[in-house]
Amino acid sequence: MKPRALARGVRVCLILLFVSILPLSLPEPAAARDLSDPQDFFGIVGRDPWYEYNTNPEKFPNDVNRAFLDNLHAGMAEMGARWVRVEFHAEYDEPVGPGRIDWAKHDWYFLDSAPRYGLKTLAVLGTGIVADLDKTYQFKHINDKPDSDGRNLYSRTYVQRVHEILDHYGDAIEAYEILNEPNANQLLHWETNGREKAVNPDIYGQIVTDIYTNEKAAHPSVQFIAGSLLHDHDVQNGRDEHFEWMRKVYESPAVKRYVKEHGRYPWDGISIHPYYLNPTQLLAHMEELRSLQESYGDTTPIWVTEIGWPAEPPEWTSFGIMDPTASEQEQADYLYAVYTTLRDQAPYVERVFWFKYEDFGGGGTYANWGLVRLRDSSQRYGPDATPWPRKPAFSVYQSLARPDRAPTAPVPPPPDIGERVRYFPETGHTLRDPFLRYWEQYGGLAMFGFPKTEVFYVQGRAVQYFERARFEYFPEFRGTPYEVQFGLLGRYVTRGREFPAEPPPEKEEPGRRYFPETGHYISFGFKDYWEKNGGLAMFGYPISGEITENGRTVQYFERARFEWHPENKGTPYEVLLGHLGNQVLSTSGWYR
Numbered sequence: 182m183k184p185r186a187l188a189r190g191v192r193v194c195l196i197l198l199f200v201s202i203l204p205l206s207l208p209e210p211a212a213a214r215d216l217s218d219p220q221d222f223f224g225i226v227g228r229d230p231w232y233e234y235n236t237n238p239e240k241f242p243n244d245v246n247r248a249f250l251d252n253l254h255a256g257m258a259e260m261g262a263r264w265v266r267v268e269f270h271a272e273y274d275e276p277v278g279p280g281r282i283d284w285a286k287h288d289w290y291f292l293d294s295a296p297r298y299g300l301k302t303l304a305v306l307g308t309g310i311v312a313d314l315d316k317t318y319q320f321k322h323i324n325d326k327p328d329s330d331g332r333n334l335y336s337r338t339y340v341q342r343v344h345e346i347l348d349h350y351g352d353a354i355e356a357y358e359i360l361n362e363p364n365a366n367q368l369l370h371w372e373t374n375g376r377e378k379a380v381n382p383d384i385y386g387q388i389v390t391d392i393y394t395n396e397k398a399a400h401p402s403v404q405f406i407a408g409s410l411l412h413d414h415d416v417q418n419g420r421d422e423h424f425e426w427m428r429k430v431y432e433s434p435a436v437k438r439y440v441k442e443h444g445r446y447p448w449d450g451i452s453i454h455p456y457y458l459n460p461t462q463l464l465a466h467m468e469e470l471r472s473l474q475e476s477y478g479d480t481t482p483i484w485v486t487e488i489g490w491p492a493e494p495p496e497w498t499s500f501g502i503m504d505p506t507a508s509e510q511e512q513a514d515y516l517y518a519v520y521t522t523l524r525d526q527a528p529y530v531e532r533v534f535w536f537k538y539e540d541f542g543g544g545g546t547y548a549n550w551g552l553v554r555l556r557d558s559s560q561r562y563g564p565d566a567t568p569w570p571r572k573p574a575f576s577v578y579q580s581l582a583r584p585d586r587a588p589t590a591p592v593p594p595p596p597d598i599g600e601r602v603r604y605f606p607e608t609g610h611t612l613r614d615p616f617l618r619y620w621e622q623y624g625g626l627a628m629f630g631f632p633k634t635e636v637f638y639v640q641g642r643a644v645q646y647f648e649r650a651r652f653e654y655f656p657e658f659r660g661t662p663y664e665v666q667f668g669l670l671g672r673y674v675t676r677g678r679e680f681p682a683e684p685p686p687e688k689e690e691p692g693r694r695y696f697p698e699t700g701h702y703i704s705f706g707f708k709d710y711w712e713k714n715g716g717l718a719m720f721g722y723p724i725s726g727e728i729t730e731n732g733r734t735v736q737y738f739e740r741a742r743f744e745w746h747p748e749n750k751g752t753p754y755e756v757l758l759g760h761l762g763n764q765v766l767s768t769s770g771w772y773r
Contacts, residue, residue, distance in 0.1 A: 222524060223582040224264035224303065224534030225257050225552075226487060228541075230290035231270035231309075234283075237564050243285075250290055252566035254298040256553060257538055260575055261582025265295060266486055266534045268305040268361070269346060271312040279338050280312025284349060292353055302354045303406070303486065303534070307361040308368050310342045311335070321372040324381050331387040331435055340391045347396050347403070356404040358452055358486060359389050362411035364426040379426055386433025393447035394439070406484055407448035412455045412466070421466075424473055427451070431477045446479050450531065454487040460518040463488075467527045482531035485523065489536035490515040491549040494570050497556075500669035501639045501653075502770045504676075505573045508549070510769075513573040520581050535578065539566070552578060556640075567641040570773040588634035588646075589766065605631050616645055616652045619665040623715060627754065633762055639773055644668065646766055649758040650741065662718060667740035670761040671724060673770075675737050680725035696722050707736050707743045710756040735759065 230245050237246040257265055269287065271280035295302050308320045322335040332340075343357070360366075363380035370378045389407045397405065407430070410423040430436060439447045451474065455466050470483060492512035495503045505513070516535065523530045539562075540551035547554070552575040553568035568575075579587055591609025598604050601614045610632040612620060620629055630648025637644060643654040651668030658664045682700025686693070693704045701723040703711050711720055721739025728735060734745040742759030749755045765771045 218263065220261060220263040220582055221301075222532060223262050223520070223578070224266060224486070224532050225260070225262040226489075226534050226537035227257065227265040227267050228253055228539065229267045229270065231268075231286050234286045245286060245289060246564065247289065247294070249562075249564060249566040251294055253538060254294050254300055256566070256568055257300060258298040259583075259586050260552070260579045261584075261586060262538075262578075263299070263301060263582075264303055264355075264532060264534065265300045265538075266303040266305060266358070268307050268309055270309040271342070273312045273314050275312065275314060277315055279318040279342065280314065282310070282342070282345065282349075291350060296353075301356070303356045303358055303484075304346075304354050305358045305361050305409075306339075306343055306346070308366070310346070311338055319372055320366070320368050321377070323369070323384060324377060327381075327384060327387070331383065332391075333384070336384055336388050336391075340388060340395070343392050344395060347400060352400055352402050354403070356406060356449075358406045358409050359392060359448075360385070361409050362454065363409065364423045365411040365413040382426055382429035383433045383435070386430045387435040389430075390435040390439045390447045397447075404449040405447075406450045406452045406486070407446075408451040408453060409486060410451075410453040410470075412453070412457065421469070423453070424469065427470075427473060431479070446481060448481060450481045450484045451479070452484040452486040454536075455485065456488065460515075460522045463519065464522055464526055467523065467530055471527075471529050483527075483529055484531055485533040487534060487536040488519055489550045490574075492572055492574065493549050494554055494572055497569075498673075500673045501642075501644075501773060502668075502670075502673045502765060502768070503570055503773050504768070504770045509572050509574070513577045516574045517577050517581070520578075524581075539568075565641075567638075569640040573769050576772050588637040588772065590635075592635060607631050608633055610635055612645075615654065615665055619652060620647075623719065628714070628758065630760065630762065633766055637772075646762045646771070648760050648762050650762055651765070667719060667721070669721070669739050670765055671721065671737045671739050671741055674742070674761055674764055675724060678725075680728075680737070683726055698722050699724055701726050703736065706745060706756055710743060711738075 228250070230250060233246040233249055235241075235243060237249065241247055254265070267290075269282065271282050273280060275281065291302055291304070311318050311320070313319045318335065318338060320335075322333070323339070325333040325335060327333045327336070343359075346354075347357075360380065363385055365378050366380060369380065389405070393405055396403070408427060410427060413421065413423045413426075415422050436447060451470070453467075453470060455463055458466055467483060467485075474481070474483075490512045492509040493506055494509060495506050497503075520533060523533055535552065537550055538552055540547045540549050540554045542548045551572070553571050555562045555566050556569040576587070584590060592611060593609075594604045594606075595602060595611050601617060603612045603617055604610075605612065608631045612632050613636075616636070623629075629650050632645060632647050634646040639653075645652045651670055653666050653668050655664055655666060680701070683695075683702060685695050685697060685700075686702075692708065693702050694708055695702050699722045703723050704727070707727070714720075720741045723736060723738050725737040728737075736743045742761055744757050744759050746755055746757055749757075
């Protein structure tokens with residue numbers, strides 16, 4: 182998909198009007214979606230491979246950036262998406278003709294990477310498949326007066342280009358969407374200086390009919406999706422113009438002829454982009470579209486191929502845990518409501534694609550529609566598509582589509598349990614080297630507790646939570662004592678709290694140690710525990726003095742909380758680490 186203008190304008194949603202048109206004598210509409218795999222409901226809009234050609238010439242010269250796109254697919258699969266929606270592009274730098282498609286910019290993506298991650302593809306056959314450097318093939322010519330057969334040069338070229346794509350990929354691409362938002366097309370609006378925004382419904386009807394007639398018999402398993410309607414509410418006349426446009430497609434001569442001859446419509450589904458509707462309005466809107474379909478006897482399912490909500494993530498934190506912003510929480514709540522409402526109350530909606538997987542943009546700004554931000558440095562993609570941060574909506578999507586993939590989800594015992602792989606049935610998690618080696622060397626269960634997650638990645642770094650800590654792996658320090666380190670959980674759980682610095686001692690005091698770096702002491706039992714169990718490298722500096730919490734004496738360090746347990750006096754358990762791992766896992770910011 183080409184990056185679009187961010188502001189579509191907030192569309193005013195009025196009471197939806199149901200249409201009443203005499204139906205054709207076609208089969209009764211299906212009562213419910215028929216999905217053999219519930220994951221088939223979940224789609225995501227991704228990054229077009231065409232944009233990633235030669236973006237990493239050091240590693241992938243004259244090729245797409247395979248590391249970048251593979252990492253995108255890995256993240257989508259981890260999240261639970263079964264479908265990814267991307268767009269084809271022809272070449273825009275050829276002065277004559279409609280521009281060829283450079284298959285080298287697409288083949289690896291569609292034939293290797295996406296299927297390797299179990300992703301099915303919805304390929305958008307947008308304006309980009311007919312390049313427009315030659316003004317003869319500008320998109321505005323789609324509305325040129327058709328010949329007596331209902332076709333013009335542009336529509337014939339478009340249909341031929343679709344045939345080339347199908348001929349090249351066969352059934353390797355599972356579904357195609359015929360044009361993007363043809364009822365309110367931004368490129369058409371630009372190219373006509375605001376005079377036109379919609380493709381002529383008769384011409385569109387002829388295009389979809391030609392494609393279905395030419396391609397469906399040869400590719401019966403491939404799905405062809407029509408519509409791609411952009412929610413377009415006209416405030417002045419109080420009607421949804423995209424439904425009016427779709428009604429005219431149903432009434433187009435080519436579509437009516439096809440239905441008369443074949444007893445069905447020349448598509449396998451209708452798609453829509455219902456932005457800026459709350460969940461109640463969204464359901465009503467889907468019911469209205471279904472009513473329109475049924476009024477013409479169209480029993481094909483609805484695909485929501487774009488819907489989304491922007492969310493600005495917080496600033497980076499050194500401890501790698503970020504509380505959600507208000508907009509992030511809104512996005513997460515909206516995503517949950519969209520998917521559960523349509524899944525549970527709209528059985529005719531077969532698929533929902535969230536717009537989109539990653540934040541995108543340029544010129545120093547981000548469009549914050551993604552579920553992750555691919556951060557390398559400020560305001561640009563990194564070369565390897567490392568998600569940082571994940572937004573809370575990522576976790577919500579995963580909880581609906583693939584809850585077993587969440588780091589906290591218990592896993593079965595692995596097949597390679599052995600000396601360096603240990604499974605904990607108490608929590609259903611696995612511990613491997615180098616984390617297992619560190620866990621055993623520095624105190625094991627008594628020090629850290631049970632593992633509470635599997636290994637996952639934060640800012641590209643492997644981490645794993647335990648009841649009392651978070652381990653982080655630093656491969657750049659392999660072979661040193663700093664290869665595995667505690668996460669800065671103490672810093673995180675005390676965010677917003679103030680612990681006034683204490684004055685330095687006038688002279689050295691037995692049993693106490695002062696840290697001018699933070700202005701705090703450690704004393705007696707806490708000092709002994711700190712020194713005997715790894716000191717600064719393990720726990721960091723003290724960031725509070727001794728305080729009382731819930732009736733217990735505690736002290737915070739950058740990476741831990743020490744707790745005094747007088748009931749264990751005289752045993753190795755008189756001082757214990759607090760359950761900071763559990764505490765952080767109960768927040769919304771840990772899975773970043």
